[in-house]
Amino acid sequence: MVQNMTAIHSTKERRHRLSTRIWHWVNALCLLILLMSGLTIFNAHPRLYWGEYGANDDYAWMAVGSNETYGYLRFGETRIETTGVLGNWEDSSGKTQTWAFPDWATIPSYYSLADGRRWHFFFAWIFALGLTFFMIRSLWNRHIQSDLHIPRQEWRPSVIWRSFRSHLQWSKIRGSAGQDYNLIQRLSYVGVIFILLPLMIFTGLAMSPAMDANWPILTDMFGGRQSARSIHFIASFALVLFFLVHLLMVILSGPIRQLSGMIFGGTRTGDVE
Amino acid sequence: MTIITRRKLITTAALGAGGILSGCDRLSRSPDFQNILASAETANFTVHRALGDRMQMASEYSHADLSPTFRANGTRDPGTPDYAASAAQAFANWQLRFTGLFTKPQIFGLSALQSMPQRTQITRHDCVEGWSAIGQWTGVPLKILLDLAQLKDSANFLVFHCADRLGGRPYYESIDLLDAFHPQTIMAHRLNDEPLPIENGAPLRLRVERQLGYKHAKYVNEIEAVASLDSIGEGKGGYWQDVANYEWYAGI
Structure with a gap:
């Protein structure tokens, strides 16, 4: 009897496969470093444009501005004062700095475009190779087909809406760690893995003058180099938003179980729906 | 627990x-x-060199795509007495010297360069800082000059020495021979159908279109062919590479 139990237990499928767990943490580290070193690069020219060109005399749809006394964020014609956070902030030694993003958000924390670029491009390689391996591995071991696949009958506004509404009911989220992914989760993960993350890579490549010469379609498909830079920035903040919701959901649904699941594998609770 | x-x-x-x-x-x-x-x-x-044709051309644009103003960066005026004197006479006495590993070292005056076959190209200039500007450049393809000066077999790089100093150091840049012979690599003396403005590198600047702006040396007066970059400046192949950690290869 006891033997039977252990036999059943050991063959029970892990909630997260080893490839998923390794990729998850490598990817988390890469994205954090890419975001923070990316903000260093952004600080070199904190203005965003649409089209092929864009420099100081051209119209920027978004810009972080600063002067001696205050910092501001400008979207189109709307100015939001951001003194203390963007454009005018105090560093750890109490000195006023006028770079767009503050030291706590950038790698390195001091301004160095060259060092920021080194961090960015090194981890961009790990990120891009990691994502490629994860995609291939997840198709191969059917992680995507079995856990992330969205059947045709679920591609209906009413079903998506119902799933979205149940997400707003915290009582349903609490203790849901270990369950199969619901529709909104599958949509988010598929959207991030197959749309947002590749978009970061392709808009990044589109900004490279050498890649533009090799594969001009890259830059053209985003409507020009400065558009690619704008989309790169927007997509990175979409990823930040995903991360915040992701973190909130982990905390609400049972953080210890979720964390140990993503580290040690965890076990499945089974489908509750 | x-x-x-x-x-x-x-x-x-x-x-x-x-x-x-x-x-x-x-x-x-x-x-x-x-x-x-x-x-x-x-x-x-x-990877950049392995993808596609190594002589792949950078995108070229039409007049309608030109930036209304072409931003200048780095040195805006070398400001030395020699440079000011040369500028006062429209750089008529400017010389481009070919030194180092050439079998026929040459010295070209500006008018000699202007009377050679020219190439005009409208390209996008991408700064390492993130901005871009589209401009029309006219100049002599570097290949024509290299064919006259004839590189020795031992040459691996071209070093571009400039008349300006940044932070007390002479500005310089370097490229390999693949970029040197690329059809879009020109010594430009005109921008947007006008003589090259001082802030953009008058009278001569390098255009090496598949790389970032800091590679496009301005105020060029000497092109030196070398086997290795080790003994030039601090050995990293360019001003920004020496003073900060900018990469020698600026294709990204």
Whole structure:
């Protein structure tokens, strides 16, 4: 009897496969470093444009501005004062700095475009190779087909809406760690893995003058180099938003179980729906 | 089993974030770690050169695509007495000297360069800072000049010496021979159908279209062919490479 139990237990499928767990943490580290070193690069020219060109005399749809006394964020014609956070902030030694993003958000924390670029491009390689391996591995071991696949009958506004509404009911989220992914989760993960993350890579490549010469379609498909830079920035903040919701959901649904699941594998609770 | 309170979790996370930051700064200042990070440059260079044709052309644009103003960056005026005197006479006495590993070292005056076959191209200038400007450049293809000066077999790089100094150091840049013979690599003396303005590098600047702006040396008065970049400046192949950690290969 006891033997039977252990036999059943050991063959029970892990909630997260080893490839998923390794990729998850490598990817988390890469994205954090890419975001923070990316903000260093952004600080070199904190203005965003649409089209092929864009420099100081051209119209920027978004810009972080600063002067001696205050910092501001400008979207189109709307100015939001951001003194203390963007454009005018105090560093750890109490000195006023006028770079767009503050030291706590950038790698390195001091301004160095060259060092920021080194961090960015090194981890961009790990990120891009990691994502490629994860995609291939997840198709191969059917992680995507079995856990992330969205059947045709679920591609209906009413079903998506119902799933979205149940997400707003915290009582349903609490203790849901270990369950199969619901529709909104599958949509988010598929959207991030197959749309947002590749978009970061392709808009990044589109900004490279050498890649533009090799594969001009890259830059053209985003409507020009400065558009690619704008989309790169927007997509990175979409990823930040995903991360915040992701973190909130982990905390609400049972953080210890979720964390140990993503580290040690965890076990499945089974489908509750 | 330890019970982790929410407050403890938040404190740990905040300390962790602070630790990551100071750790990153310490790593950024470590030469060994810089070398690891810089290995990505080799990967970028190798992959860019392996993809497609190595003589692949940079995108060219039409007059309608030109930037209304072409931004200048770096030195806006070399400001030396010699340069000012040369500028006063429209650079009529400007010389471009070919030195180093050439079998027929040459000296070209500006008018001699202007009477050679020219190439005009409308290209996008991408600054390492992130901005871009589209301009029309006219100049002599570098290949024509190299064919006259004739590189020795031992030459591997061209070093562009400039008349300007930044922070007390002479500006210089370097490219390899693949870029040197690329059809879009020109010594430009005109921008947007006008003589090259001083702030954009008058009278002669390099255009090496598949790389970032800092490679496009301005105020060029000497092109030196060398076997290795080790003995030039601090040996990293360019002003920005020497003074900061900018990469020699600026294709990204």
